[in-house]
Amino acid sequence: xxxxxxxxxxxxxxxxxxxxxxxxxxxxxxxxxxxxxxxxxxxxxxxxxxxxxxxxxxxxxxxxxxxxxxxxxxxxxxxxxxxxxxxxxxxxxxxxxxxxxxxxxxxxxxxxxxxxxxxxxxxxxxxxxxxxxxxxxxxxxxxxxxxxxxxxxxxxxxxxxxxxxxxxxxxxxxxxxxxxxxxxxxxxxxxxxxxxxxxxxxxxxxxxxxxxxxxxxxxxxxxxxxxxxxxxxxxxxxxxxxxxxxxxxxxxxxxxxxxxxxxxxxxxxxxxxxxxxxxxx
Amino acid sequence: xxxxxxxxxxxxxxxxxxxxxxxxxxxxxxxxxxxxxxxxxxxxxxxxxxxxxxxxxxxxxxxxxxxxxxxxxxxxxxxxxxxxxxxxxxxxxxxxxxxxxxxxxxxxxxxxxxxxxxxxxxxxxxxxxxxxxxxxxxxxxxxxxxxxxxxxxxxxxxxxxxxxxxxxxxxxxxxxxxxxxxxxxxxxxxxxxxxxxxxxxxxxxxxxxxxxxxxxxxxxxxxxxxxxxxxxxxxxxxxxxxxxxxxxxxxxxxxxxxxxxxxxxxxxxxxxxxxxxxxxxxxxxxxxxxxxxxxxxxxxxxxxxxxxxxxxxx
Numbered sequence: 391x392x393x394x395x396x397x398x399x400x401x402x403x404x405x406x407x408x409x410x411x412x413x414x415x416x417x418x419x420x421x422x423x424x425x426x427x428x429x430x431x432x433x434x435x436x437x438x439x440x441x442x443x444x445x446x447x448x449x450x451x452x453x454x455x456x457x458x459x460x461x462x463x464x465x466x467x468x469x470x471x472x473x474x475x476x477x478x479x480x481x482x483x484x485x486x487x488x489x490x491x492x493x494x495x496x497x498x499x500x501x502x503x504x505x506x507x508x509x510x511x512x513x514x515x516x517x518x519x520x521x522x523x524x525x526x527x528x529x530x531x532x533x534x535x536x537x538x539x540x541x542x543x544x545x546x547x548x549x550x551x552x553x554x555x556x557x558x559x560x561x562x563x564x565x566x567x568x569x570x571x572x573x574x575x576x577x578x579x580x581x582x583x584x585x586x587x588x589x590x591x592x593x594x595x596x597x598x599x600x601x602x603x604x605x606x607x608x609x610x611x612x613x614x615x616x617x618x619x620x621x622x623x624x625x626x627x628x629x630x631x632x633x634x635x636x637x638x639x640x641x642x643x644x645x646x647x648x649x650x651x652x653x654x655x656x657x658x659x660x661x662x663x664x665x666x667x668x669x670x671x
Numbered sequence: 672x673x674x675x676x677x678x679x680x681x682x683x684x685x686x687x688x689x690x691x692x693x694x695x696x697x698x699x700x701x702x703x704x705x706x707x708x709x710x711x712x713x714x715x716x717x718x719x720x721x722x723x724x725x726x727x728x729x730x731x732x733x734x735x736x737x738x739x740x741x742x743x744x745x746x747x748x749x750x751x752x753x754x755x756x757x758x759x760x761x762x763x764x765x766x767x768x769x770x771x772x773x774x775x776x777x778x779x780x781x782x783x784x785x786x787x788x789x790x791x792x793x794x795x796x797x798x799x800x801x802x803x804x805x806x807x808x809x810x811x812x813x814x815x816x817x818x819x820x821x822x823x824x825x826x827x828x829x830x831x832x833x834x835x836x837x838x839x840x841x842x843x844x845x846x847x848x849x850x851x852x853x854x855x856x857x858x859x860x861x862x863x864x865x866x867x868x869x870x871x872x873x874x875x876x877x878x879x880x881x882x883x884x885x886x887x888x889x890x891x892x893x894x895x896x897x898x899x900x901x902x903x904x905x906x907x908x909x910x911x912x913x914x915x916x917x918x919x920x921x922x923x924x925x926x927x928x929x930x931x932x933x934x935x936x937x938x939x940x941x942x943x944x945x946x947x948x949x950x951x952x953x954x955x956x957x958x959x960x961x962x963x964x965x966x967x968x969x970x971x972x973x974x975x976x977x978x979x980x981x982x983x984x985x
Binding site: 515526 | 699721723725726728730731733734735736737738739740741742743744746761762765766769770771
C-alpha cells in the first residue's frame with residue numbers, strides 16, 4: 391500500500407468516525423462505541439475492498455456486506471455516504487421518523503445495505519446463505535460479514551460457522567470486531583468467547599489475526615482471504631471500542647449512548663484535529 | 672369411503688418440489704436433518720446438488736435461506752412446524768418477514784396428528800405465530816391436490832410464505848382436473864344456509880363429512896375450505912356470516928391465535944355473528960395414534976355435528 395493510499399484510508403476512517411458522531415448526536419441515540427471500533431474496517435471495505443457501484447446499488451454481481459452486528463449501523467451508514475450511496479446530510483436523519491436510516495440496517499430502505507440485521511447472530515447465517523447462493527449461481531462475487539465479539543455468544547453463530555465450512559464457502563470472509571466490550575462489561579467477564587482464533591480454526595476456518603486499526607495488516611489479511619481456497623476465511627481484529635474519541639475509548643458505557651452537545655463538540659474537535667493531522671502527512 | 676385414496680400432505684410437498692424443481696433452476700431446498708420425514712428427500716433424490724442439509728440447526732437454516740433469497744433464488748426451507756415456526760420464529764420474523772424476502776417455509780408435522788411423538792413435536796401454535804408477522808402468507812392445505820397446488824402458488828408468489836403440511840395420510844377429495852387454487856381465496860365445498868363451517872387443513876374433510884350428516888339431520892350447512900389463513904378471504908367469510916348467521920371454525924391448531932380467532936376478529940368488526948371455535952382447547956397434546964388423538968381432541972366430523980346441532984338449536 392502506498393503512503394498516499396494509506397493516508398486516504400486514514401482520512402476516510404476519520405470521516406466515517408465524524409459521521410458516527412454526527413448521526414448519533416442528531417439521533418440522540420445509537421451505538422457509537424462499536425461503530426468507532428469498526429470505523430477503519432468500514433472505510434477499508436467501502437473505499438478499497440468491496441466491488442460495489444453506488445450508482446447501481448442492486449448490481450447483481452456486486453460483493454455483499456452483511457453487518458451482523460447491526461447496531462453499529464451508524465458506522466456503516468457513514469461509510470456508505472462517503473462512498474456515494476446517498477448524501478452525507480442524510481446521516482443527520484439517523485433514527486428519525488421517515489428516515490431511510492433506521493436504528494438497525496434495513497435492506498429495503500437504505501441504498502447499499504445488503505441485508506436487514508439487528509438481531510445478533512442472524513446476519514452471519516444470511517451471509518453464509520448468500521455465499522452458498524453465489525456458488526450455486528456461478529457468481530464470482532464475495533460475501534463479507536462483520537460480527538461483534540459479544541455476538542459470538544449467540545449459538546446460531548456457531549451453527550453458521552459449521553455451515554460455512556461444511557459447504558466450503560471460500561467466497562465468505564468473516565470479520566470479528568474484538569473490541570473486548572459489550573453492554574454489561576468486558577466480554578471476558580460477561581461470557582468469554584475466548585480464545586476466538588483457536589475456536590474458528592477448530593471450526594475449519596483459515597484465520598488471520600490483525601490490529602483492526604492498521605491498514606497494512608488489513609490489506610494483507612484480505613489478500614490472504616481472497617487467495618484461500620476450499621475453506622472460509624476469518625479475520626479476527628483487535629480493536630479499541632470508541633477509537634479516536636478520547637472519552638469513549640475502552641468505555642463499555644459508550645456502547646449504546648449518544649453524545650450530548652458538549653460531548654459532540656469535543657469529539658468533533660478531536661476528530662477534526664486528527665483529520666487535519668492526517669491530511670498534513 | 673373404504674377405497675378413498677389417502678396421501679399425507681407432506682408427501683404432496685415433496686412431490687410438488689420435485690415437479691417444480693424440474694422446471695425452475697432457481698428453486699433450491701434446505702432441510703434440517705429431517706429430509707426423510709419432511710419429504711424434501713424426494714426433491715433431494717432428483718436434484719442432489721440443489722438440496723442443502725443444514726443439520727439440526729433450524730435458526731441457521733432460516734437465515735441461510737433468507738440470504739439465498741436475497742441473491743434471487745427461491746429457497747424452500749423445511750423442518751417440522753414446531754422447529755420451523757417455533758424454534759426459528761425470531762429468525763423468520765426478523766430475517767424473512769421484516770425484509771419481506773422470498774423464502775418459502777415448508778413446515779411438516781403440524782398439529783396433534785403427529786401422533787406418537789407427543790406434545791413436544793405437536794405444534795398447535797404455528798398459525799398464531801406466523802399470522803402475527805406482517806406480510807406473511809399462511810397456508811394449510813387440506814389434501815394432496817390442494818397441497819401441490821399451494822406449493823406451486825407459493826413458488827409463483829413473490830414474498831414470504833408459510834406452508835403447513837401434515838404427517839398423517841388424509842383423504843384426497845379434490846378433483847385434480849377441475850381444481851383451481853388461488854392464494855387468499857376460500858373454496859365453498861357445499862352450499863348451505865343454516866350454519867357455515869369454515870375449516871382448514873385436515874379438518875376440511877371432517878367438515879365435509881359433518882355437512883353430509885347434518886343434511887340428514889335437516890340442517891343446511893355451508894362448508895368452506897380456508898386453505899389460506901392469512902390473508903383471510905374476508906369477503907367470503909363475511910358473506911357466509913350474513914347469509915348463514917352462525918359460524919363454526921375448525922382447525923388442527925390451538926383455538927388461541929389461529930383460524931378461529933382470525934374469523935372472530937373479522938366478524939366482530941364487520942358482521943357480529945355467533946361463532947363456535949373447534950380446535951385444540953388451549954392445552955398440550957400427548958402421545959397416541961393420530962386417529963385416536965384427533966377423536967379425543969374433538970377434531971372430528973362427529974364433534975362438528977354435535978357443535979352444529981347445539982348452535983342451531985339456540
